[in-house]
Amino acid sequence: MKTSITINPPGKLKIIDAMRTLLEERTFESLTISDIAFTAGVTEGLIYKYFKDKRDLLHHVLKEHYDHFLVQIERDLQGIDGALNKLRKIIWSSIERYANHRVFARIILLEVRNSEEYFHSEAYALVRQFNRILLDIIKEGIASGEIRDTLPPAYIRNAIFGTIEHSCLNRAIFNEPVSTNDAARIITELLLNGIKR
């Protein structure tokens, strides 16, 4: 019996924490290594002991956020029956995440997709995992007859993610408030039944 929990050294934790704190108020690009080191209370060199560069640190912060998100999603889906009900839940949970975890929303919606390294990061692997979960639910829905079989699953997934993300953009960028329940209700209704009268 042996746990595989690797305890992180305090300096590393302080660096990760500083990054999170700074991203609350400022854009990734505007943060200097010196800013991060100062906020963390460590020397600049230490950052390079634990991370390849500033971006690698960003990806690490995103990975931690996404880990929590996926745990919550798995839990949220427990005991839910039917593809459409699962979809409803996923829409609600995703909006809730973006609305209540602004740093998470900003990183994933605004900060990472512009670099090649992101697509080789652990964080992106988690994003793909979530993608697969959603795609499987969509396929389940098509198989069960709940979802139309004339639309390619990948497009349905793009519509769901795209609509959610775009609806949370103003929250991420301008800090505009989002009512999770209202947004989830409207977006679900819109995606399920369309905009045509």
Place this chain on the structure above:
Amino acid sequence: MKTSITINPPGKLKIIDAMRTLLEERTFESLTISDIAFTAGVTEGLIYKYFKDKRDLLHHVLKEHYDHFLVQIERDLQGIDGALNKLRKIIWSSIERYANHRVFARIILLEVRNSEEYFHSEAYALVRQFNRILLDIIKEGIASGEIRDTLPPAYIRNAIFGTIEHSCLNRAIFNEPVSTNDAARIITELLLNGIKR
């Protein structure tokens, strides 16, 4: 009789052109001032004569692209009757833009939204203009009874933009091909009638 065309000096044009060319292959962040100056065949200092910094140059390139896009959109909408028909056309035109103008797609989808200055740029003013055009069409559709009046127009707009953008992300990022006609047909069908059977 006097035209207000301000002719740009050759150096400025070369700089803008170099930026466009470099963005074809590389991410904005990876471009140095020295890269841009070398590709343009000018000295680094000249870039600061015409642009505040690298990002200002990026916004200028986007503005030029968006100018063309808006001209095309206005032309595409000429003579089209009915809100849903206009929506169909806008969906098709937007996808066509993203699919056939990859630098444009990459700038707007991946590179600009992470900086505060973007939201004060001329380029963003054009984006908002397009937003208003779409919103007006949606309101027209609601008024005419073509579009359901139970969904807030802003959410409908977010769904349209979000779905289009997400569906073009892989094209922008990984250079995956997009069939404009297929994508437009599927996305239109999905948004108009929903995913539920």
Place this chain on the structure above:
DNA sequence: TAATTTGGTAAATAATATTTATCAATTTTT
């Protein structure tokens, strides 16, 4: 207890962005 690893610092160096001084060619003013 000697050797090694770990967590960390401080300072040097490298890469990049930005500013400044300068200049020749053109345009405007008188």
Place this chain on the structure above:
DNA sequence: AAAAATTGATAAATATTATTTACCAAATTA
């Protein structure tokens, strides 16, 4: 038509930021 001012551009200096290196003390392992 000459003097003054502006324009388009350069080259080099400077400032900022990222990154590497050499080193050290405490803790752990052999």
